[in-house]
Amino acid sequence: MRLSSLLAVAASAVAALASTASLPSYPIANRNPYISAWIRNDQASDFPSARPYFWMGEALTWQVLAKVDAEAYCLFSCTNTTVPPATQLDLAFTATTTTVRLQASTAVFSLEFFSPVSPTNYVRQSLPFSYLTVSVSNLTANARGVLPVVDILNEIDATWTGQGSNVQAFFGETTSGSRYFVVNGTDAVTFGENTQQAAWGNVVLAAHTRYGAVSWQQDTGLNNAAQLATNGTLTGKTAGYVPSNHLALAYRVNGDKSKCTRGSGDGTSTSPSVTFALGLEQDEAFNAFGEPQAFYYRSVVDAGVAPAVDYAFSDFSDARAEGHDVDALIVQQGSALSSTLGNNYTDLLEASLRQTFASLEIVIPADTRDTRKANAWMKEISTDGNVQTTADLLPKAWPIFYVMAPDMMRLLLNPLLEYSLTWTADFGFHDLGKLYPNATGETVAAQEALIVDQTAVMHWMAYAYQKASGDTEYIKPYLGPLTRFADYLVDNGLYTAAQQSSVDSIGATANQTVLAMYSAVALTAFGALTGQDNYTAVGRQFADVIMAEGVAGGHVTAHFGDPASSWISTYPFGFDKMVGLGTFNETSYELQSDWYAGQLSTYGMPFDSSETYAVGEFLPWCAVTSALDVRDGIMNGIHSFLTNGQNNSPGPNWWYVTGASAGTWPGTSNINKPVVGSYWILLAPGLYEES
Numbered sequence: 083m084r085l086s087s088l089l090a091v092a093a094s095a096v097a098a099l100a101s102t103a104s105l106p107s108y109p110i111a112n113r114n115p116y117i118s119a120w121i122r123n124d125q126a127s128d129f130p131s132a133r134p135y136f137w138m139g140e141a142l143t144w145q146v147l148a149k150v151d152a153e154a155y156c157l158f159s160c161t162n163t164t165v166p167p168a169t170q171l172d173l174a175f176t177a178t179t180t181t182v183r184l185q186a187s188t189a190v191f192s193l194e195f196f197s198p199v200s201p202t203n204y205v206r207q208s209l210p211f212s213y214l215t216v217s218v219s220n221l222t223a224n225a226r227g228v229l230p231v232v233d234i235l236n237e238i239d240a241t242w243t244g245q246g247s248n249v250q251a252f253f254g255e256t257t258s259g260s261r262y263f264v265v266n267g268t269d270a271v272t273f274g275e276n277t278q279q280a281a282w283g284n285v286v287l288a289a290h291t292r293y294g295a296v297s298w299q300q301d302t303g304l305n306n307a308a309q310l311a312t313n314g315t316l317t318g319k320t321a322g323y324v325p326s327n328h329l330a331l332a333y334r335v336n337g338d339k340s341k342c343t344r345g346s347g348d349g350t351s352t353s354p355s356v357t358f359a360l361g362l363e364q365d366e367a368f369n370a371f372g373e374p375q376a377f378y379y380r381s382v383v384d385a386g387v388a389p390a391v392d393y394a395f396s397d398f399s400d401a402r403a404e405g406h407d408v409d410a411l412i413v414q415q416g417s418a419l420s421s422t423l424g425n426n427y428t429d430l431l432e433a434s435l436r437q438t439f440a441s442l443e444i445v446i447p448a449d450t451r452d453t454r455k456a457n458a459w460m461k462e463i464s465t466d467g468n469v470q471t472t473a474d475l476l477p478k479a480w481p482i483f484y485v486m487a488p489d490m491m492r493l494l495l496n497p498l499l500e501y502s503l504t505w506t507a508d509f510g511f512h513d514l515g516k517l518y519p520n521a522t523g524e525t526v527a528a529q530e531a532l533i534v535d536q537t538a539v540m541h542w543m544a545y546a547y548q549k550a551s552g553d554t555e556y557i558k559p560y561l562g563p564l565t566r567f568a569d570y571l572v573d574n575g576l577y578t579a580a581q582q583s584s585v586d587s588i589g590a591t592a593n594q595t596v597l598a599m600y601s602a603v604a605l606t607a608f609g610a611l612t613g614q615d616n617y618t619a620v621g622r623q624f625a626d627v628i629m630a631e632g633v634a635g636g637h638v639t640a641h642f643g644d645p646a647s648s649w650i651s652t653y654p655f656g657f658d659k660m661v662g663l664g665t666f667n668e669t670s671y672e673l674q675s676d677w678y679a680g681q682l683s684t685y686g687m688p689f690d691s692s693e694t695y696a697v698g699e700f701l702p703w704c705a706v707t708s709a710l711d712v713r714d715g716i717m718n719g720i721h722s723f724l725t726n727g728q729n730n731s732p733g734p735n736w737w738y739v740t741g742a743s744a745g746t747w748p749g750t751s752n753i754n755k756p757v758v759g760s761y762w763i764l765l766a767p768g769l770y771e772e773s
């Protein structure tokens with residue numbers, strides 16, 4: 083059964099099994115390209131001294147301290163204070179949540195860093211807030227039966243704005259109980275970026291009185307910590323902000339000593355729990371060809387920080403419940419592979435969900451807020467920041483949407499297909515803008531020349547949407563350009579002119595076999611999309627040529643006519659199999675599977691004969707057309723790299739497989755990209771699921 087249909091049924095009975103696998107970095111607040119906070123592997127065993135960072139590397143200030151009766155403890159990132167650290171007990175993650183537990187004397191604190199992922203609720207998915215729930219357990223009442231007072235402080239500073247010292251801060255409260263600090267730029271640039279951080283909008287830290295009394299204070303980090311340690315309740319100081327100050331909110335729970343009774347119902351609890359929201363509110367989120375777009379949630383929520391914060395708290399319990407369901411279903415789905423892979427595949431699913439969804443933003447026109455005009459925009463994070471990249475980006479993330487969120491494919495395709503109606507070239511385009519979040523369009527002269535690749539993936543992606551959704555009407559307005567693109571591939575897609583494919587290292591070379599595969603799959607996809615068998619026939623004929631002329635030494639070579647020393651990962655086979663087109667068949671799979679078996683080592687296999695590194699997102703595509711033992715060797719290669727403790731980058735998707743640096747990330751790029759959504763391909767209906 084498709085995961086998206088499973089999500090529609092009631093909460094699963096499967097317990098959400100958290101993973102304790104080691105990751106290069108742990109996501110802690112990851113909602114969109116501008117809310118992306120991580121903890122490095124080499125700091126993750128001690129959250130009290132760890133420093134969160136924005137994916138690009140900038141240090142973020144985010145500290146959590148607590149006080150239990152007379153004693154204060156540092157729980158997260160506060161070794162600069164004189165408050166002593168609690169002792170970390172463990173760290174685990176589910177698909178939506180990273181949880182750390184710490185011991186403070188006899189009390190046990192749990193910090194749940196929850197970033198909602200909602201495959202179908204676009205209001206929730208687009209709300210740019212992440213949540214931190216701090217709970218404390220094992221509180222013991224004193225001799226008179228009184229539970230200890232607990233104060234929990236959470237603070238941030240202007241590092242979240244990416245705007246240096248050109249910042250200002252404000253405190254606000256709402257009649258429905260929200261209390262919040264805002265920090266924003268004095269010289270904000272709408273749709274601008276500074277070292278990848280958003281140069282506009284309001285960074286918000288918020289609390290809500292439903293969880294306990296809330297106090298606040300903006301002051302130096304040391305003063306905030308000292309106030310917590312000596313008093314518990316913050317001073318309420320909001321004046322005199324300087325950019326190095328911290329904006330602190332603190333909850334007091336179990337504070338009503340007059341009640342002198344234990345348990346709930348009187349404001350005291352043996353295991354109280356409080357929730358903070360942290361995010362980036364932007365009135366205008368994205369620039370679609372000069373027309374400002376607002377987040378989808380604005381279809382039901384008024385403009386501004388206060389309504390957004392109130393909404394975030396009003397939605398929290400439902401978001402949390404959905405998060406638990408998503409977590410449980412992912413564990414259940416991953417278990418379909420557990421007979422040979424144990425929990426390893428589930429680890430990969432859990433490690434990739436937030437990263438993939440946090441690369442996109444779901445928006446509506448800012449003026450009309452018409453949800454029929456909703457689109458999803460994706461950023462090519464860490465490589466070049468392009469908008470809605472066809473060749474290099476969207477198709478690689480496609481499997482996660484194919485499996486769990488088919489309609490997200492429609493939201494992502496909308497801008498591409500609409501743009502294709504105005505695009506006059508016979509082949510497709512590379513992207514819709516060079517620098518996110520500005521969609522400005524493409525020109526033939528400006529584009530990276532991945533001509534066949536970017537043309538073919540339009541058919542791949544459109545067919546995957548049609549197959550998963552069953553919606554055969556959607557594509558009809560766009561058949562003009564798609565037919566032109568298909569005809570271009572018929573004429574130019576087999577023996578291709580010198581050009582790149584999506585793995586740049588192969589260079590702009592002619593006659594790449596993978597490009598011919600792109601065309602073959604695109605043509606059978608277009609045939610299936612439109613019911614025109616003649617396109618399917620050309621796709622199959624291309625496949626025959628590839629598997630005859632593109633094979634030497636018992637494997638596919640990188641180019642037609644290459645010697646047998648040349649080989650390449652035939653990843654388009656995987657997409658073809660995912661959508662059930664059958665352009666390539668079992669005989670071709672077996673040939674490659676046998677070859678891969680000889681290339682495998684601990685960290686998977688290199689992309690081709692000229693490289694020593696793996697392209698992570700294409701490994702699972704090779705795995706699904708391989709024999710089961712080869713499949714498992716490939717998937718365990720990804721797992722070995724991610725969990726070997728030698729890397730600290732955020733969600734890297736390439737690594738050395740051979741040589742002295744095997745198991746390490748080459749550095750600088752290919753981090754925090756949504757292409758890890760490709761890991762979900764094994765869950766495609768009909769491949770391995772147990773039913």
Ligand SMILES: *[C@@H]1O[C@H](CO)[C@@H](O)[C@H](O)[C@H]1NC(C)=O
Nearest residue numbers: 133141142143144159162303
């Ligand atoms: C703690 O102090 C170090 C050294 O002065 C500094 O680099 C770091 O930014 C500080 N951390 C925080 C969270 O302020």
Ligand SMILES: *[C@@H]1O[C@H](CO)[C@@H](O)[C@H](O)[C@H]1NC(C)=O
Nearest residue numbers: 185187188189190220221222
């Ligand atoms: C819970 O508290 C009791 C004392 O009240 C202590 O003996 C016990 O070790 C604590 N349990 C944990 C898990 O910390």
Ligand SMILES: *[C@@H]1O[C@H](CO)[C@@H](O)[C@H](O)[C@H]1NC(C)=O
Nearest residue numbers: 252264266267270283284387
């Ligand atoms: C900064 O936040 C304050 C308080 O919410 C708001 O009045 C102001 O317009 C914001 N500035 C910008 C540039 O958004």
Ligand SMILES: *[C@@H]1O[C@H](CO)[C@@H](O)[C@H](O)[C@H]1NC(C)=O
Nearest residue numbers: 271273274275517518519520
């Ligand atoms: C997006 O365009 C605006 C002008 O509309 C510009 O100020 C901003 O810097 C651009 N953003 C990026 C990331 O280039």
Ligand SMILES: *[C@@H]1O[C@H](CO)[C@@H](O)[C@H](O)[C@H]1NC(C)=O
Nearest residue numbers: 297309312313314315316317
């Ligand atoms: C502690 O906080 C309370 C409540 O805000 C305040 O009345 C009191 O003066 C504070 N004491 C100190 C020492 O800060």
Ligand SMILES: *[C@@H]1O[C@H](CO)[C@@H](O)[C@H](O)[C@H]1NC(C)=O
Nearest residue numbers: 577578580592593631642643
């Ligand atoms: C590409 O392969 C075809 C068929 O083998 C051949 O005719 C052509 O010369 C090759 N092109 C280049 C640039 O090598």
Ligand SMILES: *[C@@H]1O[C@H](CO)[C@@H](O)[C@H](O)[C@H]1NC(C)=O
Nearest residue numbers: 568569572614615616617620
């Ligand atoms: C396929 O058939 C259609 C309808 O007859 C025709 O318009 C189109 O050009 C044909 N395409 C190919 C590649 O044969």
Ligand SMILES: *[C@@H]1O[C@H](CO)[C@@H](O)[C@H](O)[C@H]1NC(C)=O
Nearest residue numbers: 625626629666667668669670
């Ligand atoms: C499998 O595919 C190859 C290449 O397309 C083709 O030559 C062969 O006939 C196919 N075999 C079967 C049994 O369909």
Ligand SMILES: *[C@@H]1O[C@H](CO)[C@@H](O)[C@H](O)[C@H]1NC(C)=O
Nearest residue numbers: 422423424426718721722725
């Ligand atoms: C899971 O992956 C690890 C490498 O990270 C490997 O050592 C282990 O054997 C794998 N487990 C199974 C059941 O394949």
